[in-house]
Amino acid sequence: MENGFQSTRAEAFPAGLRVLVVDDDVTWLKVLEKMLKKCSYEVTTCCLAIDALNMLRERKDGFDIVISDVNMPDMDGFKLLELVGLEMDLPVIMMSVDGETSRVMKGVQHGACDYLLKPVRMKELKNIWQHVFRKKIHEVKDIESYEVIDDIHLMRNGFERFEDSHLLSGEVGPKKILDLMNIPWLTRENVASHLQKYRLYLSRLEKESEPNTAFGCFKQTDFSPKDPSVGFGLQSSITAHQSREACSSFGFSSGEVHVQPIDTEIKEGDLKDIIPLLPSPEARNALVGKLHEIQKKTSGSQIDFSSSVGSVGLDVKCNSFDATGLRKHQWSGGFSDMQFKRQTEPDNKLYRHASPAFVSPHSSIETNCLQPAPSVNAGAPISKMEKESSSGSGIKRLCGRYQTSNVTYLPAMTSTESPLPLQPESGIGNILLSGRACTMNESSSAKSNSFCHSKSSSWGYDQKDLFEASTAVLQSSNENLPVSSLQDYDYVENTVLNNIEFLEYDDLELFAALPGQHCDRLKFNSDYNLSEPVEYPAMDQGLFIV
DNA sequence: TTTCCTATCT
DNA sequence: TAGATAGGAA
Structure with a gap:
Protein backbone atom coordinates (compact mmCIF):
# COMPACT_ATOMS: atom_id res chain seq x y z
CA MET A 1 0.00 0.00 0.00
CA GLU A 2 1.25 3.43 -0.84
CA ASN A 3 1.31 5.21 2.42
CA GLY A 4 3.84 7.92 1.97
CA PHE A 5 6.86 6.11 3.27
CA GLN A 6 10.00 6.00 1.27
CA SER A 7 9.98 2.72 -0.54
CA THR A 8 12.87 1.11 1.30
CA ARG A 9 11.53 2.02 4.68
CA ALA A 10 8.06 1.10 3.64
CA GLU A 11 9.14 -2.38 2.81
CA ALA A 12 10.76 -2.81 6.18
CA PHE A 13 8.01 -1.15 8.12
CA PRO A 14 7.58 -1.17 11.03
CA ALA A 15 11.22 -2.08 11.45
CA GLY A 16 13.27 1.06 11.22
CA LEU A 17 10.56 3.22 12.68
CA ARG A 18 12.30 6.38 13.81
CA VAL A 19 11.43 7.08 17.38
CA LEU A 20 12.41 10.06 19.41
CA VAL A 21 12.21 9.42 23.12
CA VAL A 22 12.12 12.37 25.49
CA ASP A 23 12.50 11.87 29.21
CA ASP A 24 14.45 13.70 31.84
CA ASP A 25 15.05 10.41 33.61
CA VAL A 26 18.18 8.96 32.05
CA THR A 27 17.45 5.54 33.38
CA TRP A 28 14.11 5.43 31.72
CA LEU A 29 15.66 6.68 28.57
CA LYS A 30 18.04 3.76 28.55
CA VAL A 31 15.31 1.30 29.28
CA LEU A 32 13.12 2.60 26.55
CA GLU A 33 15.96 2.84 24.11
CA LYS A 34 16.85 -0.75 24.62
CA MET A 35 13.27 -1.92 24.38
CA LEU A 36 12.63 0.07 21.28
CA LYS A 37 15.76 -1.17 19.64
CA LYS A 38 14.59 -4.67 20.32
CA CYS A 39 11.60 -3.77 18.27
CA SER A 40 13.99 -2.94 15.45
CA TYR A 41 13.20 0.72 15.73
CA GLU A 42 15.68 3.51 15.19
CA VAL A 43 15.87 5.27 18.53
CA THR A 44 17.01 8.74 19.41
CA THR A 45 16.92 9.82 23.03
CA CYS A 46 16.76 13.22 24.53
CA CYS A 47 16.76 14.42 28.13
CA LEU A 48 15.29 17.84 27.60
CA ALA A 49 12.08 18.74 25.90
CA ILE A 50 13.56 21.85 24.40
CA ASP A 51 16.38 19.85 22.88
CA ALA A 52 13.89 17.41 21.50
CA LEU A 53 11.95 20.26 19.98
CA ASN A 54 15.04 21.70 18.39
CA MET A 55 15.99 18.32 17.07
CA LEU A 56 12.58 17.87 15.56
CA ARG A 57 12.73 21.29 13.99
CA GLU A 58 16.16 20.68 12.54
CA ARG A 59 15.29 17.28 11.20
CA LYS A 60 11.87 17.97 9.89
CA ASP A 61 11.42 14.58 8.38
CA GLY A 62 13.75 12.78 10.70
CA PHE A 63 11.30 11.03 12.98
CA ASP A 64 8.17 9.02 12.64
CA ILE A 65 6.93 9.19 16.18
CA VAL A 66 7.73 10.85 19.49
CA ILE A 67 7.47 9.31 22.92
CA SER A 68 7.59 11.91 25.61
CA ASP A 69 7.40 11.91 29.35
CA VAL A 70 4.79 14.19 30.83
CA ASN A 71 6.83 15.61 33.66
CA MET A 72 9.98 17.31 32.58
CA PRO A 73 11.84 20.15 34.21
CA ASP A 74 12.32 22.42 31.22
CA MET A 75 9.00 22.05 29.55
CA ASP A 76 5.70 20.48 30.36
CA GLY A 77 5.20 17.35 28.30
CA PHE A 78 1.81 18.60 27.22
CA LYS A 79 3.37 21.75 25.88
CA LEU A 80 5.86 19.75 23.92
CA LEU A 81 3.03 17.60 22.70
CA GLU A 82 1.18 20.66 21.51
CA LEU A 83 4.16 22.12 19.73
CA VAL A 84 5.05 18.90 18.03
CA GLY A 85 1.48 18.46 16.94
CA LEU A 86 1.35 21.94 15.54
CA GLU A 87 4.72 22.10 13.87
CA MET A 88 5.53 18.57 12.83
CA ASP A 89 2.20 16.82 12.77
CA LEU A 90 3.86 13.76 14.21
CA PRO A 91 2.14 11.18 16.36
CA VAL A 92 3.13 11.71 19.96
CA ILE A 93 2.85 9.17 22.73
CA MET A 94 2.81 10.50 26.24
CA MET A 95 4.04 8.49 29.15
CA SER A 96 3.92 9.00 32.86
CA VAL A 97 3.82 7.17 36.13
CA ASP A 98 0.63 9.04 36.82
CA GLY A 99 -2.31 7.17 35.40
CA GLU A 100 -5.01 9.44 36.71
CA THR A 101 -7.83 9.59 34.23
CA SER A 102 -7.92 13.36 34.09
CA ARG A 103 -4.24 13.39 33.32
CA VAL A 104 -4.60 10.81 30.63
CA MET A 105 -7.52 12.74 29.23
CA LYS A 106 -5.47 15.89 29.19
CA GLY A 107 -2.80 14.14 27.18
CA VAL A 108 -5.26 12.86 24.67
CA GLN A 109 -6.94 16.22 24.48
CA HIS A 110 -3.64 17.84 23.71
CA GLY A 111 -3.29 15.52 20.79
CA ALA A 112 -1.48 12.52 22.17
CA CYS A 113 -2.13 9.46 20.12
CA ASP A 114 -1.53 7.27 23.14
CA TYR A 115 -0.81 7.56 26.80
CA LEU A 116 1.47 4.96 28.32
CA LEU A 117 1.94 4.31 31.97
CA LYS A 118 5.36 3.75 33.32
CA PRO A 119 6.73 1.25 33.44
CA VAL A 120 5.99 0.81 29.82
CA ARG A 121 5.36 -2.65 28.53
CA MET A 122 7.27 -4.16 25.71
CA LYS A 123 4.02 -5.09 24.07
CA GLU A 124 2.97 -1.48 23.95
CA LEU A 125 6.22 -0.31 22.49
CA LYS A 126 6.13 -3.02 19.92
CA ASN A 127 2.81 -1.72 18.68
CA ILE A 128 3.54 1.95 18.50
CA TRP A 129 4.04 1.64 14.77
CA GLN A 130 0.27 1.46 14.41
CA HIS A 131 0.00 5.13 15.31
CA VAL A 132 2.34 6.03 12.50
CA PHE A 133 0.55 3.73 10.15
CA ARG A 134 -2.81 5.11 11.11
CA LYS A 135 -1.64 8.63 10.48
CA LYS A 136 -0.30 7.68 7.10
CA ILE A 137 -3.61 6.13 6.19
CA HIS A 138 -5.39 9.30 7.14
CA GLU A 139 -3.01 11.32 5.03
CA VAL A 140 -3.65 9.11 2.04
CA LYS A 141 -7.36 9.54 2.55
CA ASP A 142 -6.87 13.27 2.60
CA ILE A 143 -4.90 13.17 -0.60
CA GLU A 144 -7.65 11.16 -2.22
CA SER A 145 -10.15 13.74 -1.20
CA TYR A 146 -7.98 16.41 -2.74
CA GLU A 147 -8.20 14.57 -6.02
CA VAL A 148 -11.88 15.38 -6.02
CA ILE A 149 -10.86 18.97 -6.31
CA ASP A 150 -8.73 18.16 -9.33
CA ASP A 151 -11.70 16.64 -11.07
CA ILE A 152 -13.78 19.58 -10.07
CA HIS A 153 -11.23 21.72 -11.84
CA LEU A 154 -11.74 19.49 -14.82
CA MET A 155 -15.42 20.29 -14.67
CA ARG A 156 -14.62 23.95 -14.36
CA ASN A 157 -12.58 23.81 -17.51
CA GLY A 158 -15.46 22.09 -19.19
CA PHE A 159 -17.76 24.88 -18.25
CA GLU A 160 -15.33 27.48 -19.36
CA ARG A 161 -15.34 25.92 -22.77
CA PHE A 162 -19.06 25.79 -22.40
CA GLU A 163 -19.06 29.54 -22.18
CA ASP A 164 -16.52 30.09 -24.89
CA LEU A 481 -19.00 24.03 18.29
CA PRO A 482 -17.57 22.01 21.09
CA VAL A 483 -14.77 20.71 18.97
CA SER A 484 -12.70 18.25 20.86
CA SER A 485 -9.19 17.44 19.97
CA LEU A 486 -9.75 13.87 20.96
CA GLN A 487 -8.50 12.01 18.00
CA ASP A 488 -9.13 8.44 18.84
CA TYR A 489 -11.21 7.64 21.81
CA ASP A 490 -10.12 4.08 21.76
CA TYR A 491 -6.81 5.22 23.10
CA VAL A 492 -8.48 6.27 26.25
CA GLU A 493 -9.75 2.82 26.72
CA ASN A 494 -6.41 1.44 25.78
CA THR A 495 -4.77 3.55 28.38
CA VAL A 496 -7.08 2.26 31.03
CA LEU A 497 -6.20 -1.24 30.06
CA ASN A 498 -2.59 -0.38 30.54
CA ASN A 499 -3.22 -0.17 34.20
CA ILE A 500 -4.40 -3.70 34.44
CA GLU A 501 -1.43 -5.51 33.14
CA PHE A 502 2.14 -5.32 34.19
CA LEU A 503 5.15 -5.15 32.08
CA GLU A 504 7.55 -7.62 30.83
CA TYR A 505 11.24 -7.05 31.16
CA ASP A 506 14.21 -9.27 31.34
CA ASP A 507 17.00 -6.79 31.77
CA LEU A 508 17.54 -7.00 35.50
CA GLU A 509 20.47 -4.62 35.45
CA LEU A 510 18.37 -1.86 34.14
CA PHE A 511 15.58 -2.40 36.54
CA ALA A 512 17.92 -2.50 39.44
CA ALA A 513 18.55 1.14 38.72
CA LEU A 514 14.91 2.05 38.61
CA PRO A 515 13.15 3.72 41.46
CA GLY A 516 11.56 1.27 43.83
CA GLN A 517 7.96 2.07 42.96
CA HIS A 518 8.66 1.21 39.38
CA CYS A 519 10.29 -2.10 40.15
CA ASP A 520 7.45 -3.06 42.37
CA ARG A 521 5.10 -3.02 39.49
CA LEU A 522 7.19 -5.09 37.22
CA LYS A 523 6.38 -8.53 36.23
CA PHE A 524 8.88 -10.43 34.20
CA ASN A 525 7.60 -12.40 31.39
CA SER A 526 9.50 -14.64 29.08
CA ASP A 527 7.09 -13.90 26.25
CA TYR A 528 9.08 -10.82 25.43
CA ASN A 529 12.63 -11.88 25.66
CA LEU A 530 14.80 -8.95 24.75
CA SER A 531 17.37 -11.27 23.30
CA GLU A 532 14.95 -12.33 20.62
CA PRO A 533 13.89 -10.04 17.80
CA VAL A 534 10.27 -9.11 17.93
CA GLU A 535 8.05 -10.47 15.24
CA TYR A 536 5.21 -8.36 14.05
CA PRO A 537 1.92 -9.76 13.06
CA ALA A 538 0.87 -9.30 9.51
CA MET A 539 -0.60 -5.87 9.11
CA ASP A 540 -4.28 -5.99 8.78
CA GLN A 541 -5.19 -2.67 7.41
CA GLY A 542 -8.75 -3.18 8.37
CA LEU A 543 -7.76 -3.10 11.96
CA PHE A 544 -6.38 0.35 11.71
CA ILE A 545 -8.62 2.15 9.34
CA VAL A 546 -10.87 4.27 11.40
C1' DT B 1 -30.62 6.37 -35.31
C1' DT B 2 -30.08 10.05 -32.34
C1' DT B 3 -31.70 13.25 -29.24
C1' DC B 4 -34.88 15.19 -26.20
C1' DC B 5 -38.64 15.14 -23.07
C1' DT B 6 -41.72 13.13 -19.78
C1' DA B 7 -43.19 9.80 -16.58
C1' DT B 8 -41.98 6.63 -13.43
C1' DC B 9 -39.02 4.00 -10.56
C1' DT B 10 -35.57 3.74 -6.99
C1' DT C 1 -35.79 14.84 -2.96
C1' DA C 2 -32.98 13.69 -6.56
C1' DG C 3 -30.79 10.53 -9.82
C1' DA C 4 -31.69 6.64 -13.07
C1' DT C 5 -34.27 4.62 -16.53
C1' DA C 6 -37.82 3.51 -19.88
C1' DG C 7 -40.50 4.86 -23.57
C1' DG C 8 -42.55 7.95 -26.84
C1' DA C 9 -41.97 11.81 -30.07
C1' DA C 10 -39.42 14.68 -33.19
Missing part, protein backbone atom coordinates in the same frame (compact mmCIF):
# COMPACT_ATOMS: atom_id res chain seq x y z
CA SER A 165 -18.57 28.08 -27.33
CA HIS A 166 -21.48 30.51 -27.00
CA LEU A 167 -23.71 27.67 -26.02
CA LEU A 168 -25.99 30.23 -24.53
CA SER A 169 -27.10 31.14 -28.00
CA GLY A 170 -29.97 28.84 -28.76
CA GLU A 171 -31.57 25.96 -27.01
CA VAL A 172 -29.47 24.07 -24.63
CA GLY A 173 -29.77 20.33 -24.83
CA PRO A 174 -28.17 17.71 -22.67
CA LYS A 175 -26.03 16.47 -25.50
CA LYS A 176 -24.51 19.81 -26.19
CA ILE A 177 -23.93 20.49 -22.56
CA LEU A 178 -22.30 17.14 -22.26
CA ASP A 179 -20.12 17.63 -25.29
CA LEU A 180 -18.94 20.98 -24.20
CA MET A 181 -18.27 19.95 -20.69
CA ASN A 182 -16.16 17.17 -22.04
CA ILE A 183 -16.09 15.15 -18.89
CA PRO A 184 -15.41 11.55 -19.83
CA TRP A 185 -17.43 9.83 -17.17
CA LEU A 186 -20.42 12.07 -17.58
CA THR A 187 -23.27 10.72 -19.65
CA ARG A 188 -25.95 12.49 -21.56
CA GLU A 189 -28.46 10.78 -19.36
CA ASN A 190 -26.84 12.35 -16.36
CA VAL A 191 -27.15 15.77 -17.83
CA ALA A 192 -30.63 15.17 -19.13
CA SER A 193 -31.84 13.88 -15.85
CA HIS A 194 -30.61 16.86 -13.99
CA LEU A 195 -31.69 19.27 -16.62
CA GLN A 196 -35.11 17.82 -16.15
CA LYS A 197 -34.98 18.41 -12.46
CA TYR A 198 -33.71 21.88 -13.03
CA ARG A 199 -36.50 22.74 -15.38
CA LEU A 200 -39.03 21.30 -13.03
CA TYR A 201 -37.59 23.45 -10.37
CA LEU A 202 -37.79 26.51 -12.58
CA SER A 203 -41.39 25.90 -13.39
CA ARG A 204 -42.19 25.39 -9.77
CA LEU A 205 -40.34 28.53 -8.88
CA GLU A 206 -42.15 30.43 -11.53
CA LYS A 207 -45.50 29.32 -10.21
CA GLU A 208 -44.59 30.17 -6.69
CA SER A 209 -43.28 33.59 -7.55
CA GLU A 210 -46.08 34.62 -9.89
CA PRO A 211 -48.48 36.09 -7.32
CA ASN A 212 -46.15 38.51 -5.63
CA THR A 213 -42.75 38.65 -7.21
CA ALA A 214 -42.20 41.00 -10.05
CA PHE A 215 -38.94 40.87 -11.87
CA GLY A 216 -36.46 43.24 -10.45
CA CYS A 217 -38.11 43.51 -7.10
CA PHE A 218 -36.49 42.24 -4.03
CA LYS A 219 -38.81 40.22 -1.89
CA GLN A 220 -38.29 38.85 1.50
CA THR A 221 -39.24 35.46 0.14
CA ASP A 222 -36.12 35.56 -1.94
CA PHE A 223 -34.26 34.64 1.16
CA SER A 224 -36.48 31.94 2.37
CA PRO A 225 -34.39 29.08 3.57
CA LYS A 226 -36.49 26.78 1.48
CA ASP A 227 -36.04 28.81 -1.61
CA PRO A 228 -33.38 27.22 -3.74
CA SER A 229 -32.94 30.43 -5.59
CA VAL A 230 -30.91 31.63 -2.70
CA GLY A 231 -28.31 29.15 -3.54
CA PHE A 232 -27.63 25.46 -3.68
CA GLY A 233 -25.38 23.62 -1.41
CA LEU A 234 -21.96 24.85 -2.25
CA GLN A 235 -23.33 27.68 -4.19
CA SER A 236 -23.21 30.52 -1.80
CA SER A 237 -22.31 33.90 -2.99
CA ILE A 238 -23.46 37.41 -3.07
CA THR A 239 -22.57 39.11 -6.24
CA ALA A 240 -22.43 42.81 -6.41
CA HIS A 241 -21.71 44.40 -9.72
CA GLN A 242 -20.52 47.87 -9.94
CA SER A 243 -20.96 49.82 -13.05
CA ARG A 244 -18.55 52.33 -14.40
CA GLU A 245 -20.81 54.98 -13.00
CA ALA A 246 -20.24 53.55 -9.59
CA CYS A 247 -23.77 52.35 -9.55
CA SER A 248 -24.00 49.27 -7.49
CA SER A 249 -26.51 46.56 -7.07
CA PHE A 250 -26.44 43.40 -5.16
CA GLY A 251 -27.46 40.02 -6.36
CA PHE A 252 -27.98 37.65 -3.55
CA SER A 253 -27.37 34.06 -3.35
CA SER A 254 -25.64 33.85 -0.02
CA GLY A 255 -22.36 33.64 1.69
CA GLU A 256 -19.89 35.34 -0.53
CA VAL A 257 -19.86 38.85 -1.73
CA HIS A 258 -18.18 39.69 -4.95
CA VAL A 259 -17.71 43.16 -6.19
CA GLN A 260 -16.95 43.58 -9.79
CA PRO A 261 -16.99 46.46 -12.17
CA ILE A 262 -19.01 45.60 -15.17
CA ASP A 263 -17.07 46.29 -18.26
CA THR A 264 -18.64 43.96 -20.75
CA GLU A 265 -21.47 45.50 -22.61
CA ILE A 266 -24.05 43.17 -23.94
CA LYS A 267 -24.40 42.73 -27.60
CA GLU A 268 -27.77 42.66 -29.21
CA GLY A 269 -27.24 39.18 -30.54
CA ASP A 270 -26.20 37.92 -27.18
CA LEU A 271 -29.28 39.28 -25.60
CA LYS A 272 -31.51 37.64 -28.13
CA ASP A 273 -29.91 34.37 -27.38
CA ILE A 274 -30.18 34.74 -23.70
CA ILE A 275 -33.82 35.65 -23.54
CA PRO A 276 -35.22 32.18 -24.26
CA LEU A 277 -33.15 30.82 -21.45
CA LEU A 278 -34.48 33.06 -18.79
CA PRO A 279 -36.47 31.19 -16.23
CA SER A 280 -39.41 33.45 -15.83
CA PRO A 281 -41.65 35.50 -18.08
CA GLU A 282 -40.81 38.55 -16.04
CA ALA A 283 -37.16 38.08 -16.67
CA ARG A 284 -37.72 37.50 -20.34
CA ASN A 285 -39.97 40.49 -20.64
CA ALA A 286 -37.48 42.64 -18.88
CA LEU A 287 -34.72 41.65 -21.22
CA VAL A 288 -36.96 41.93 -24.25
CA GLY A 289 -37.61 45.45 -23.16
CA LYS A 290 -33.95 46.09 -22.87
CA LEU A 291 -33.37 44.52 -26.22
CA HIS A 292 -35.72 47.02 -27.72
CA GLU A 293 -33.81 49.73 -26.04
CA ILE A 294 -30.63 48.53 -27.61
CA GLN A 295 -32.23 48.21 -30.99
CA LYS A 296 -33.49 51.71 -30.74
CA LYS A 297 -30.07 52.78 -29.54
CA THR A 298 -31.69 54.91 -26.96
CA SER A 299 -29.15 57.34 -25.65
CA GLY A 300 -28.40 57.13 -21.97
CA SER A 301 -29.49 53.58 -21.57
CA GLN A 302 -27.09 50.92 -20.83
CA ILE A 303 -27.36 47.24 -20.38
CA ASP A 304 -24.50 45.48 -18.90
CA PHE A 305 -24.29 41.82 -19.34
CA SER A 306 -21.84 39.48 -17.96
CA SER A 307 -22.07 35.85 -18.64
CA SER A 308 -19.91 33.80 -16.52
CA VAL A 309 -19.41 30.17 -16.49
CA GLY A 310 -17.88 29.81 -13.15
CA SER A 311 -15.64 27.01 -12.39
CA VAL A 312 -18.29 24.41 -12.19
CA GLY A 313 -21.36 26.03 -13.49
CA LEU A 314 -22.94 28.06 -16.12
CA ASP A 315 -24.02 31.32 -14.72
CA VAL A 316 -25.76 34.09 -16.48
CA LYS A 317 -25.97 37.52 -15.04
CA CYS A 318 -27.90 40.25 -16.70
CA ASN A 319 -27.77 43.74 -15.39
CA SER A 320 -29.70 46.58 -16.82
CA PHE A 321 -29.41 50.24 -16.08
CA ASP A 322 -31.77 52.99 -16.86
CA ALA A 323 -30.66 56.17 -18.44
CA THR A 324 -29.82 57.80 -15.16
CA GLY A 325 -27.70 54.99 -14.04
CA LEU A 326 -29.53 54.95 -10.77
CA ARG A 327 -31.43 51.78 -11.13
CA LYS A 328 -30.94 48.51 -12.70
CA HIS A 329 -32.43 45.10 -12.95
CA GLN A 330 -30.46 42.09 -12.46
CA TRP A 331 -31.16 38.53 -13.31
CA SER A 332 -28.77 35.87 -12.55
CA GLY A 333 -29.06 32.19 -13.02
CA GLY A 334 -27.71 29.14 -14.68
CA PHE A 335 -26.30 25.79 -13.98
CA SER A 336 -23.87 25.31 -11.27
CA ASP A 337 -22.80 23.07 -8.53
CA MET A 338 -22.54 20.16 -10.87
CA GLN A 339 -21.51 17.02 -9.24
CA PHE A 340 -22.05 13.81 -11.07
CA LYS A 341 -21.86 10.24 -10.27
CA ARG A 342 -19.14 8.46 -12.03
CA GLN A 343 -21.04 5.54 -13.32
CA THR A 344 -18.61 4.15 -15.78
CA GLU A 345 -15.72 3.82 -13.42
CA PRO A 346 -16.69 1.43 -10.70
CA ASP A 347 -13.22 1.54 -9.27
CA ASN A 348 -13.53 5.18 -8.58
CA LYS A 349 -14.96 5.70 -5.19
CA LEU A 350 -14.50 9.39 -4.95
CA TYR A 351 -17.74 10.28 -6.58
CA ARG A 352 -19.86 7.61 -5.16
CA HIS A 353 -21.82 10.08 -3.18
CA ALA A 354 -21.63 12.94 -5.55
CA SER A 355 -24.55 13.97 -7.59
CA PRO A 356 -25.41 16.56 -10.15
CA ALA A 357 -27.37 19.62 -9.49
CA PHE A 358 -28.27 22.61 -11.47
CA VAL A 359 -28.23 25.78 -9.62
CA SER A 360 -31.23 27.94 -9.69
CA PRO A 361 -31.42 31.44 -10.88
CA HIS A 362 -30.54 33.81 -8.17
CA SER A 363 -32.97 36.17 -6.71
CA SER A 364 -33.44 39.22 -8.76
CA ILE A 365 -32.97 42.54 -7.18
CA GLU A 366 -33.75 46.05 -7.97
CA THR A 367 -31.82 48.62 -6.11
CA ASN A 368 -30.71 52.15 -6.25
CA CYS A 369 -27.09 52.98 -6.14
CA LEU A 370 -27.71 56.01 -4.00
CA GLN A 371 -30.05 54.29 -1.67
CA PRO A 372 -29.25 50.67 -1.25
CA ALA A 373 -32.24 48.49 -0.70
CA PRO A 374 -33.06 48.75 2.96
CA SER A 375 -34.41 45.28 3.09
CA VAL A 376 -31.01 44.06 2.13
CA ASN A 377 -28.82 46.15 4.26
CA ALA A 378 -30.65 46.99 7.37
CA GLY A 379 -32.56 44.94 9.77
CA ALA A 380 -33.05 42.01 7.51
CA PRO A 381 -33.90 38.86 9.36
CA ILE A 382 -31.36 36.17 9.43
CA SER A 383 -32.25 33.10 7.54
CA LYS A 384 -32.93 29.88 9.32
CA MET A 385 -29.66 28.37 8.34
CA GLU A 386 -27.77 31.43 9.41
CA LYS A 387 -29.37 31.15 12.78
CA GLU A 388 -28.50 27.52 13.03
CA SER A 389 -25.00 28.24 12.04
CA SER A 390 -24.52 30.94 14.56
CA SER A 391 -26.09 28.88 17.25
CA GLY A 392 -23.51 26.24 16.86
CA SER A 393 -25.44 23.64 14.97
CA GLY A 394 -24.88 25.10 11.58
CA ILE A 395 -23.07 22.28 9.94
CA LYS A 396 -24.93 21.43 6.79
CA ARG A 397 -24.53 18.75 4.27
CA LEU A 398 -22.05 19.53 1.62
CA CYS A 399 -23.95 18.07 -1.24
CA GLY A 400 -27.40 19.32 -0.53
CA ARG A 401 -29.17 19.92 -3.78
CA TYR A 402 -31.77 22.50 -4.39
CA GLN A 403 -31.15 23.52 -0.91
CA THR A 404 -30.79 27.01 0.26
CA SER A 405 -27.55 28.35 1.46
CA ASN A 406 -27.06 30.92 4.06
CA VAL A 407 -27.79 34.46 3.38
CA THR A 408 -25.44 36.92 4.83
CA TYR A 409 -27.00 40.24 5.35
CA LEU A 410 -24.97 43.31 5.21
CA PRO A 411 -24.96 45.67 8.10
CA ALA A 412 -27.01 48.77 7.92
CA MET A 413 -25.37 51.51 5.97
CA THR A 414 -26.08 54.97 4.88
CA SER A 415 -26.02 56.29 1.40
CA THR A 416 -22.59 57.69 1.94
CA GLU A 417 -20.86 54.56 2.95
CA SER A 418 -20.67 51.27 1.28
CA PRO A 419 -20.56 48.02 3.14
CA LEU A 420 -18.30 46.69 0.48
CA PRO A 421 -14.93 48.02 -0.51
CA LEU A 422 -16.00 48.78 -4.00
CA GLN A 423 -13.18 49.19 -6.38
CA PRO A 424 -14.42 50.95 -9.43
CA GLU A 425 -10.92 51.68 -10.64
CA SER A 426 -8.93 48.70 -9.75
CA GLY A 427 -11.08 45.91 -10.97
CA ILE A 428 -12.38 42.92 -9.18
CA GLY A 429 -12.50 42.86 -5.48
CA ASN A 430 -13.84 39.95 -3.58
CA ILE A 431 -14.93 39.74 -0.05
CA LEU A 432 -15.83 36.55 1.59
CA LEU A 433 -18.29 37.71 4.16
CA SER A 434 -19.44 34.39 5.28
CA GLY A 435 -19.37 30.92 4.01
CA ARG A 436 -21.37 28.84 6.32
CA ALA A 437 -23.46 27.21 3.75
CA CYS A 438 -21.95 23.82 3.91
CA THR A 439 -19.54 21.62 5.67
CA MET A 440 -16.66 19.54 4.69
CA ASN A 441 -17.52 15.99 4.13
CA GLU A 442 -16.74 13.29 6.59
CA SER A 443 -13.20 12.91 5.41
CA SER A 444 -12.38 16.43 6.31
CA SER A 445 -9.59 16.80 8.75
CA ALA A 446 -7.17 19.25 10.10
CA LYS A 447 -5.05 18.50 7.09
CA SER A 448 -7.90 19.31 4.81
CA ASN A 449 -8.37 22.57 6.55
CA SER A 450 -4.82 23.59 6.06
CA PHE A 451 -5.05 22.63 2.45
CA CYS A 452 -8.05 24.75 1.84
CA HIS A 453 -7.38 27.73 3.96
CA SER A 454 -6.13 30.04 1.26
CA LYS A 455 -8.50 32.80 0.48
CA SER A 456 -10.65 33.01 -2.52
CA SER A 457 -9.42 35.25 -5.24
CA SER A 458 -11.83 34.69 -8.02
CA TRP A 459 -15.44 35.37 -8.53
CA GLY A 460 -18.22 33.33 -9.88
CA TYR A 461 -18.83 29.72 -9.11
CA ASP A 462 -15.43 28.47 -8.41
CA GLN A 463 -15.61 25.10 -6.82
CA LYS A 464 -12.32 25.77 -5.17
CA ASP A 465 -13.79 28.78 -3.57
CA LEU A 466 -16.59 26.69 -2.37
CA PHE A 467 -14.27 24.29 -0.74
CA GLU A 468 -12.52 27.19 0.81
CA ALA A 469 -15.80 28.49 1.97
CA SER A 470 -16.41 25.11 3.44
CA THR A 471 -13.20 25.42 5.28
CA ALA A 472 -14.26 28.75 6.52
CA VAL A 473 -17.29 27.03 7.83
CA LEU A 474 -15.26 24.70 9.85
CA GLN A 475 -12.97 27.36 11.02
CA SER A 476 -15.72 29.62 12.06
CA SER A 477 -17.69 26.81 13.46
CA ASN A 478 -14.89 25.97 15.75
CA GLU A 479 -15.79 28.98 17.72
CA ASN A 480 -19.23 27.73 18.27
